[in-house]
Amino acid sequence: MGKTFAEKALGRAAGYDVVANQVVTVEPDWCMSHDNGAPIARTFKKIGVKNVWKPERIVFILDHAVPAPSSDHAVNHKEVREFSAEQGIKHFYDVTSDGGVCHQKMCEEGFALPGLIMVGSDSHTCTYGAYGAFSTGIGRSEMAAAWATGKIWFKVPESMKVVVTGKFNPGVSAKDFILKFIGDVKADGADYMSVEFHGEGIENMSIAERMTLCNMGIEFGAKNAVCRPDQKVLDAIKDNAKCDRWEPLWADEDAVYAAEYHYDLGDIEPGVAKPHKVDNYAPIGEVKGTKIHEAFLGSCTNGRIEDLRAAAAILKGNKVAVRTIVIPASWIVYRQAMKEGLLDIFLDSGCVICNPGCGPCMGNHEGILAPEEAAISTANRNFKGRMGDKDSFIYLASPMMVAASALKGEISDPREVL
Amino acid sequence: MSVKGKVWKYGDDVNTDVIFPGKYTYTIKERADMAKVALEDLDMEFNKNAKPGDIIVGGKNWGCGSSREQAVSCIKERGIAVIIAKSFARIYYRNCFNEGLPIIVCPEAVDAISMGDEIEVDFESGVIKAGGKEFKFPAYPEFVQGLIKDGGLIPHVKKSLGLA
Numbered sequence: 001m002g003k004t005f006a007e008k009a010l011g012r013a014a015g016y017d018v019v020a021n022q023v024v025t026v027e028p029d030w031c032m033s034h035d036n037g038a039p040i041a042r043t044f045k046k047i048g049v050k051n052v053w054k055p056e057r058i059v060f061i062l063d064h065a066v067p068a069p070s071s072d073h074a075v076n077h078k079e080v081r082e083f084s085a086e087q088g089i090k091h092f093y094d095v096t097s098d099g100g101v102c103h104q105k106m107c108e109e110g111f112a113l114p115g116l117i118m119v120g121s122d123s124h125t126c127t128y129g130a131y132g133a134f135s136t137g138i139g140r141s142e143m144a145a146a147w148a149t150g151k152i153w154f155k156v157p158e159s160m161k162v163v164v165t166g167k168f169n170p171g172v173s174a175k176d177f178i179l180k181f182i183g184d185v186k187a188d189g190a191d192y193m194s195v196e197f198h199g200e201g202i203e204n205m206s207i208a209e210r211m212t213l214c215n216m217g218i219e220f221g222a223k224n225a226v227c228r229p230d231q232k233v234l235d236a237i238k239d240n241a242k243c244d245r246w247e248p249l250w251a252d253e254d255a256v257y258a259a260e261y262h263y264d265l266g267d268i269e270p271g272v273a274k275p276h277k278v279d280n281y282a283p284i285g286e287v288k289g290t291k292i293h294e295a296f297l298g299s300c301t302n303g304r305i306e307d308l309r310a311a312a313a314i315l316k317g318n319k320v321a322v323r324t325i326v327i328p329a330s331w332i333v334y335r336q337a338m339k340e341g342l343l344d345i346f347l348d349s350g351c352v353i354c355n356p357g358c359g360p361c362m363g364n365h366e367g368i369l370a371p372e373e374a375a376i377s378t379a380n381r382n383f384k385g386r387m388g389d390k391d392s393f394i395y396l397a398s399p400m401m402v403a404a405s406a407l408k409g410e411i412s413d414p415r416e417v418l
Numbered sequence: 419m420s421v422k423g424k425v426w427k428y429g430d431d432v433n434t435d436v437i438f439p440g441k442y443t444y445t446i447k448e449r450a451d452m453a454k455v456a457l458e459d460l461d462m463e464f465n466k467n468a469k470p471g472d473i474i475v476g477g478k479n480w481g482c483g484s485s486r487e488q489a490v491s492c493i494k495e496r497g498i499a500v501i502i503a504k505s506f507a508r509i510y511y512r513n514c515f516n517e518g519l520p521i522i523v524c525p526e527a528v529d530a531i532s533m534g535d536e537i538e539v540d541f542e543s544g545v546i547k548a549g550g551k552e553f554k555f556p557a558y559p560e561f562v563q564g565l566i567k568d569g570g571l572i573p574h575v576k577k578s579l580g581l582a
Contacts, residue, residue: 023561035444036486046572048581065444072445123485123509139487139513141571148575153561187431188479192508221479223508277431362440362484383435383483385459390439 002252004159005226006194009134009249011156013117020158020256027150029245030057030111032120033143034102035064038079040121043144052087053150059111060084061093061102066357068095069365091242100330100356103127103300107211108332110240114229115247119143119152124300124380126217130210131237132229132248134194137218157194157223158258159251164201166264171415173310174209175302175378175398177268178216183281185261191221193258196251201265202227207236208306215301216380219278270414272376273396276384284413287395293373295324295406297351299361302378302399303329305336311403312342314417315349321409324351325367327359351406363388376405420540421499423473426464427533430477434489434510436460443486452488453495470497473539475531477503481510487517494519500539502546504528515562518570522546527553 003011004020011018013026033040037060044052052058060080068074077095084092091111093099103124106112114132119125121143128135138152146152162181168174182189195217202210210227217225229248237246272287274280297303297311308328326346328334334356337343346353360367361379368388369375375387375394382394397405400414407417436459438452446452457464474493480503481489490513493501501514504525514521522539527546530553531537537548546553558566568574576582 023559039447043572047575047579049579070445072447076444121485123483125485137485137509139485139490139509139516141487141516142512145516145571145575148579155559155561187482188505188507191479191505218483218509221482221507277433279431362435362443364441364444381433381435381483383433385439385441386435388441390436390459 001256002254004194004255005196005249005251006134006157006159006224009115009117010154012115012247012249018156020156022156023153024156025151025153026117028057028119028146028152029116029243030059030118031143031146032059032061032102032106032118032125034061034122035076035080036121036140037083038076040140040143041079041083043140044147047144047148049148052147055088056090058089058147059091059106060089061105062095062099063101063357064362065364066095066099066355097331100332101300101303101358103215104303104329104333107131108330110237110242113237113241113243113246114233115249116245119146123218124215126222126225127211127215127300129214129217129224129226130207131233132226134224134226136224157192159194159196159255160190161257161260162195162197163260163262164197164199164265166201166266167204168265168268171400171418172268172270173398173400174205174212176271177263177265178213179271179273179281179396180268181263182216182220182279185220187220187277187279189220192223195222195225197225197227203230206306207232208304212301219380270398270401272401272411273382275382275393275395278382278396287411288413290395290411291374292376292405292410293322294367294369294375295320295322295402296360296367296375296377296379297324297399297402298327298329298359299379300329301380303327303333305333307378307399308333308337308342311399312345314400314403314414315407316345318349318407320350320406322406324406325354325359326351327354328356330356360387362386376402376411378402419542420538421471422536422538423471423499425473425475425531425533425535425537426468427475427531428460428477431479431482432460432476433483434481434486435483437481437489438486438492440484443488449491449495452492456492456496468496468498471499473499473537474501475503475528476501477528478505480506482507485509487513490514490517490519502527515565516571518566522555524553524555
């Protein structure tokens, strides 16, 4: 009987053969925290251990509210700085032009690597599966305990296989596919499971698109989501891998799955997640014409250069009808967008460009909605109150649909403006 | 140990943002203050009137969304005795054990319980008593029993490192 990716990755880390449902204790290759490094540091101190187990395995990336929008946030950042200095944590991305959204930084800086065990105190840590890592989100106590002991337990998850063939039609992207998929399997469709994306449809995707898929894994309950680390990944990490502990791993042909799904990307059309649940899917035909007050292009889901290019192609030479906030996922992305002239396109069309970070995604700053307002957003969650007000509405969509909708002030089909 | 309390009942997919809104994640630091905003975007009745010893009953996938542990801390600090649900999202499930908040997966009981019911949970025998009926629930998995016994992950780690 063959092995799944999760069985191989956790078995490699445990140092012995494992099967689904077995409980293993492993040493994480990386422990990532963002602004919540501060409360985790406070919990860590309560344990009574003087030093973290390996400071070189800990990564801090400030992104949730940067630069600090309030004194409370500033105190929080200050505590992360002090703890980093005290513990000798070198992998620290502060509020500088080296920064950005944590998940984007973990990928572009070469932390996300095939076969590694990566934990983060953020639910979208599952993004690194785009590079073939076993990565998953954990809570604050668990992170503090991992810093103290260098250990974390996992139940080896059962696995779901998603086989993807074909190619997207113009105006359709990875976001449309994953929203449709979540609408089909629902918010708990892969609860506690490892989700493997297979097939030529995935091989044809850029790493950025695979990141969008894996990022949204948590939105249908996955413990982790992963794509095969192919030549595209090996080329991307060739010059900037942050360690040499990695090893490309992939499931055996005869691995056993708890569930299996098949999709042809040619069948996917533009779609959204309607308020207030990510699995509340609707194809464009059902929501076209819905009035919006804000458009948001950015986040760990869709703030990469490929996303900005796709949106800029639609915005170019046109004016937006509603406030449109553009937030590149990192300063590397920002600079690249500047070089390619994309920032000029955004500014010429009336968009507001904010500094890289999470922006309005979880209601901290830079685009909070008023009661009764609706936003179309490229982020990953549309929960009630997510963007700061419980009486507002969020529609999740692709960068192309967000751009098309920004131009009309209502939800619009990107295929009509390509 | 057994507890008896009034039920606050909710549906499927109750997410961490409505349990503990994201806008508070870096402005509220004290656990007592977390308790004050518990379920603020889900149910203001609960937010105003829930009392220590009350019980939350949810549908499937309770606690989906963010990894924010405050979505567990705020409920524990509020004194909620136990959460019973059809299923829990996995990070939330782990966070509950790590925080020492008792949770029970029992779909049959959830279907039989209504908002405002008085129910009783006996942890020793693994039985929920509601509306004159009894519902058995399984013992916690062996690997989390140590966590529960020690009152959560941090006390458990302290003990295992000889620092308790």
